[in-house]
Amino acid sequence: MNETELILAIESSCDETSVAVVENGEKILSNIVASQIKSHKRFGGVVPEVASRHHVEQITICIEEALAEANVTAEDLQAVAVTYGPGLVGALLIGLSAAKAFAWANGLPLLPINHMAGHIYAARLVAPLEFPLMALLVSGGHTELVYMTEDGSYEIIGETRDDAAGEAYDKVGRVLGLSYPSGKEIDELAHQGKDIYNFPRAMIKEDNFDFSFSGLKSAFINLTHNAEQRGEELDKKDLAASFQASVVEVLVTKTIKACEAYPVKQLVIAGGVAANRGLREGMSAAMNVKLPKVKLIVPPLRLCGDNAAMIGAAAHVELQKHHFADMSLNAKPSLAFQHI
């Protein structure tokens, strides 16, 4: 019996082409990430057609590099895992076609993986998961509180009613004249400014676990436009600090409330916005005071953004459950948390 299980994982849902080799769902042997951000920056967002073309150019190179860096060949692998949703359909299809071709050519089973499950399982590359756990998923397209009682089981107990947290960062960044994606830069500016504008904290007192960020975005835009009309220039650092203070306070308050309402052992913060320093610091401070017994897991920065190692970590669970797909597997751009 082969004790080490090696999975080749492929991620191409948005603007990173990534391929990884992951051992037993917990150890990264390689994690190649080819970012396209430079190509999309000048358009102020991800252009789907441009993304697909980059994926086509990069995918084979990334597969070869991932195998070479891990020092393995196809014969050493137990399965091929691939993100089949949610994401851009054209982008997903490139990873899917490559994964199917590789699996078929090498007689390997194919594991279909949900991109958002991947973000949560990035935490598994840091520490073993203990259930029940709560995950705060914050990315460019999602803001959700996910309750998990066991591996591979996801219950969304709260979500955004409008914009995702990352989307709000990127839209506000555009108003500030920052380039896409602007979350990281706003985070840096925020640490140099002060929360002097006191933006609204939407839904913070409501008795649910939902979020809303469009009111904050409008308040931000109104403030900056009014100042512009008066010929005043507002300090970008204070604007960033005020915006971030609102986002972080809402995310932290609602997440703590959720962790108090459910019997959780761990809290995982996942997705691109999990890279936010203000959120990491704010959550850690609040957890120490309010829920010292709940363990906080925040993946390192390189595992917060899109990458294939997290897909390989989530795939380990699916392999144990024999959740295989056949060659008819299609991309599901709006895939939610449920199994095929």
Ligand code: KG4
């Ligand atoms: O998970 P991700 O890489 O892609 C999606 O699946 O959406 O998340 C990208 C999002 C972008 O909106 C980006 O602005 C945001 O994550 N982001 C951040 C930070 N780093 C990336 N937002 C706030 N603070 C950061 N440090």
Ligand code: ZN
């Ligand atoms: Zn993502």
